[in-house]
Amino acid sequence: MQFLTGLPIIPGSALKGLARAYGLLSIAAQLEPKLPLEELDKLDEALGKGEFRRITNAALLPLAQHFQRAFGSQDAGGICIFYDSVVMELPSGSLFEADVMTPHFSDYYSEKTPYPSDDQSPIPVTFLTVA
Incomplete structure (x- = not known):
């Protein structure tokens, strides 16, 4: 809840987590050989450290680098900022x-x-x- 109005919000941290998970799954889906879902944490950790040796497909390397820059790691923040989402006015009338x-x-x-x-x-x- 937004503390001034009491309206529901989705925190920016939740949106960042959603975008990060989608990006990670997108990269993992294109890896050869296919990466088991249990290995996603290891891939996430490697991308956060800038270790791209699992990326053998040259077309995926820029995507992995963008992922690392956008979301950062435990040691360094990413360059993307995710703001809280707020309720917009409904097209059919009152909020x-x-x-x-x-x-x-x-x-x-x-x-x-x-x-x-x-x-x-x-x-x-x-x-x-x-x-």
Whole structure:
């Protein structure tokens, strides 16, 4: 949640992780011989260190180098910046809408009565939600 508005966000770190995983899988899919999925961590570590000896395909070498520059390693940050994603205005109307919650035993939950009973009237509570 965004701390000022309460709107949902996707953190930039999550978007970076998604892009990094996609890039790593794209490189691994083009390697010959095929790399087992269990070996992805080793490939990721090697690319982060700038070790490209597994890349025997000359066409893949620039892609691997771009990956290393973009995402960096544990020792050095990458050159790409990923910002948090935010909710955009919906094309069909408002970003917000009203929602209703109807607690049925408000006296019981506020400890005015020792047990819930059917003689208590529900009291609708309206609140704002993201559409």
